[in-house]
Amino acid sequence: MPRREKSPNKSRGRERARSKSASRTKSSPTKSPSRRPVTRSRSRTPSRPAKTSSAAEVVIQEVNQVAPTPRTPSRPKSRSPSRAAQKETVVTKRTVVTSVVSSSSGQEQAAHTPVRSSSRIASLIEKEKEASYLIKEQMKSEMITNMKTPPPSAPKKKEKGPHYEFMGPIGAFLLIFLLPATVYYVNMACRKTKCSILIVPSLPRNFVAAFFDTEACLIFFGWMAFQALLAVLPVGRLVDGQPLKSGGKLKYRCNGFLALVVSLAGLGVAVYLKLPVTKVVDKFFKLMTVATIFSFAFSICLYVSSHFVSSKKLAPGGNSGNFIYDFFIGRELNPRVGPLDLKFFCELRPGLIGWVMMDWIMVLKAYQETGTFPPNLVLVTVFQTLYVADALWFEDAILTTMDIIHDGFGFMLCFGDLVWVPFLYSLQPRFLLESGFTLPWYCLAPIVVINLIGYMIFRLSNSQKNLFRKDPKHPVFSGMETVPTQTGRKLLASGWWGICHKPNYLGDLIMALAWSLTTGFGHIFTYFYPLYFLVLLIHRERRDNEQCAAKYGASWERYCQRVKYRIFPYIY
Ligand SMILES: NC(=O)C1=CN([C@@H]2O[C@H](COP(=O)(O)OP(=O)(O)OC[C@H]3O[C@@H](n4cnc5c(N)ncnc54)[C@H](OP(=O)(O)O)[C@@H]3O)[C@@H](O)[C@H]2O)C=CC1
Numbered sequence: 001m002p003r004r005e006k007s008p009n010k011s012r013g014r015e016r017a018r019s020k021s022a023s024r025t026k027s028s029p030t031k032s033p034s035r036r037p038v039t040r041s042r043s044r045t046p047s048r049p050a051k052t053s054s055a056a057e058v059v060i061q062e063v064n065q066v067a068p069t070p071r072t073p074s075r076p077k078s079r080s081p082s083r084a085a086q087k088e089t090v091v092t093k094r095t096v097v098t099s100v101v102s103s104s105s106g107q108e109q110a111a112h113t114p115v116r117s118s119s120r121i122a123s124l125i126e127k128e129k130e131a132s133y134l135i136k137e138q139m140k141s142e143m144i145t146n147m148k149t150p151p152p153s154a155p156k157k158k159e160k161g162p163h164y165e166f167m168g169p170i171g172a173f174l175l176i177f178l179l180p181a182t183v184y185y186v187n188m189a190c191r192k193t194k195c196s197i198l199i200v201p202s203l204p205r206n207f208v209a210a211f212f213d214t215e216a217c218l219i220f221f222g223w224m225a226f227q228a229l230l231a232v233l234p235v236g237r238l239v240d241g242q243p244l245k246s247g248g249k250l251k252y253r254c255n256g257f258l259a260l261v262v263s264l265a266g267l268g269v270a271v272y273l274k275l276p277v278t279k280v281v282d283k284f285f286k287l288m289t290v291a292t293i294f295s296f297a298f299s300i301c302l303y304v305s306s307h308f309v310s311s312k313k314l315a316p317g318g319n320s321g322n323f324i325y326d327f328f329i330g331r332e333l334n335p336r337v338g339p340l341d342l343k344f345f346c347e348l349r350p351g352l353i354g355w356v357m358m359d360w361i362m363v364l365k366a367y368q369e370t371g372t373f374p375p376n377l378v379l380v381t382v383f384q385t386l387y388v389a390d391a392l393w394f395e396d397a398i399l400t401t402m403d404i405i406h407d408g409f410g411f412m413l414c415f416g417d418l419v420w421v422p423f424l425y426s427l428q429p430r431f432l433l434e435s436g437f438t439l440p441w442y443c444l445a446p447i448v449v450i451n452l453i454g455y456m457i458f459r460l461s462n463s464q465k466n467l468f469r470k471d472p473k474h475p476v477f478s479g480m481e482t483v484p485t486q487t488g489r490k491l492l493a494s495g496w497w498g499i500c501h502k503p504n505y506l507g508d509l510i511m512a513l514a515w516s517l518t519t520g521f522g523h524i525f526t527y528f529y530p531l532y533f534l535v536l537l538i539h540r541e542r543r544d545n546e547q548c549a550a551k552y553g554a555s556w557e558r559y560c561q562r563v564k565y566r567i568f569p570y571i572y
């Protein structure tokens with residue numbers, strides 16, 4: 001295949017070739033098959049040694065002959081950035097052209113035998129059609145590449161404003177107040193007898209005493225310090241993060257599962273020693289207030305300190321220049337204090353482990369109050385413990401999530417990790433503790449099944465993708481459909497990832513539903529978690545979809561054509 005230089009005229013040349021090729025396909029091919037250059041070029045050179053090439057390549061060769069790209073003779077030989085970009089485009093082109101949907105078993109078709117029969121001709125026509133499709137794909141991908149790397153001579157595009165998410169600064173401003181208000185409202189509306197949106201929470205007379213005390217401060221900061229200490233212990237694997245914009249990779253200490261075990265064991269010891277651990281539940285609202293104030297203060301510190309780091313350390317999305325928006329989304333990607341990575345720590349340790357601790361303390365309190373272990377309270381606590389234990393066992397998988405790679409560490413994640421997760425995700429157990437609501441075993445059995453199904457989908461799909469990212473050549477992927485991309489990475493288009501774009505979200509949502517089912521059907525707010533989660537995951541899927549479209553261009557489109565549904569097969 002002749003090497004071709006990229007030039008501004010190239011696309012036009014190829015467009016011409018494409019229309020010629022298309023018109024050839026349209027004109028009755030059986031009548032004049034020998035006029036097609038594919039046939040001609042091969043029958044003219046019968047003595048050429050047989051070289052295996054794909055049908056698409058053959059047609060590309062043919063296109064090159066029909067419409068040779070005008071060369072730019074005076075182009076300097078030195079490897080300028082634009083030239084490097086051109087080379088990259090050539091490589092991209094080849095990747096996309098050679099196989100669009102390939103099979104890992106490597107069964108790519110090779111066609112280079114002289115045309116002898118009409119069936120052969122028909123098959124070549126088929127291939128030509130395919131190749132013409134591939135050319136289209138290639139052009140799309142090229143357009144995307146060109147969009148990313150404009151030639152130096154191209155006129156400068158009008159600067160676009162920052163790309164905002166969450167409805168921009170106004171959305172961010174509203175969320176900064178709405179999120180804390182929601183946590184308070186939902187928890188205050190969930191009382192002993194009812195958990196309903198219709199209950200307007202009444203504010204206590206002595207507001208400060210009801211929502212704040214120094215003991216709660218001590219518990220909160222003691223807990224944070226204890227978890228931070230466990231996180232920096234030189235125990236557990238040191239795992240490399242994803243490559244950074246600034247080059248290199250950060251290292252992360254992964255000992256989260258150990259931290260969970262130590263924390264739960266510590267709780268066991270405290271109970272054995274008859275320490276007043278149920279104070280934590282009694283001071284639920286006070287702890288929530290301390291955590292909320294801390295989140296605001298911490299996010300302000302993060303915002304201020306982000307102005308003292310190099311621009312390479314900033315998150316791609318949180319550097320818009322708008323104070324409110326950047327404060328909410330977070331400016332710095334991976335803020336660290338000594339060995340402690342603040343975002344990684346907050347996302348997995350104090351909030352997540354704190355949530356499970358709170359659940360078990362509620363079980364203990366229920367036992368102290370009633371002398372029994374309410375089965376549905378125990379069940380939902382076991383489910384949530386399994387969920388958190390899973391997250392910490394597969395701790396390093398979080399290093400590839402958009403929170404760690406893409407989002408900065410600002411108010412959204414800070415508040416989400418330290419307040420939203422522990423104080424809202426524990427709503428069902430808190431309701432069960434307060435209301436004493438129970439369910440018979442024949443209602444609990446199907447809930448166990450639903451949770452297990454959800455967990456299986458969540459875990460197996462996450463593990464399949466993680467393994468595929470680590471070792472795409474692993475034997476389990478042989479025979480599975482994949483979509484190659486111009487980045488060199490492939491997208492898995494069968495197995496769990498051939499059912500819908502986010503099988504892991506589907507499993508997560510099924511589990512969320514199972515947790516709420518333990519509270520029966522009488523109280524809408526105990527379904528707050530699955531409802532909010534549905535909105536969060538639909539929004540998150542769309543954000544990820546945008547990011548993948550930007551990353552993978554035409555290949556992502558191809559993947560979306562192959563895998564039609566986003567989260568719910570046959571529905572959405
Ligand atoms: N409990 C909670 O509150 C929350 C839980 N979660 C859970 O966290 C988990 C991780 O979620 P999240 O990080 O959002 O999303 P994913 O785990 O789905 O990761 C998305 C990334 O995976 C890669 N990818 C997407 N499709 C494919 C494919 N077909 N083949 C190979 N790679 C693909 C892409 O990255 P690349 O190509 O660069 O590898 C993409 O950016 C989920 O299970 C979710 O349910 C998430 C948010 C909140």
Ligand SMILES: CC(C)CCC[C@@H](C)[C@H]1CC=C2C3=C(CC[C@@]21C)[C@@]1(C)CC[C@H](O)C(C)(C)[C@@H]1CC3
Pocket residue numbers: 179347348352387388390391398401403412413415416417420421
């Ligand atoms: C309050 C806002 C509207 C949104 C806040 C979002 C955060 C609560 C979530 C963003 C991503 C999260 C993840 C988990 C918990 C919730 C947050 C912080 C996660 C740690 C839960 C356990 C999973 O197994 C996981 C895959 C490790 C999750 C990663 C993302």
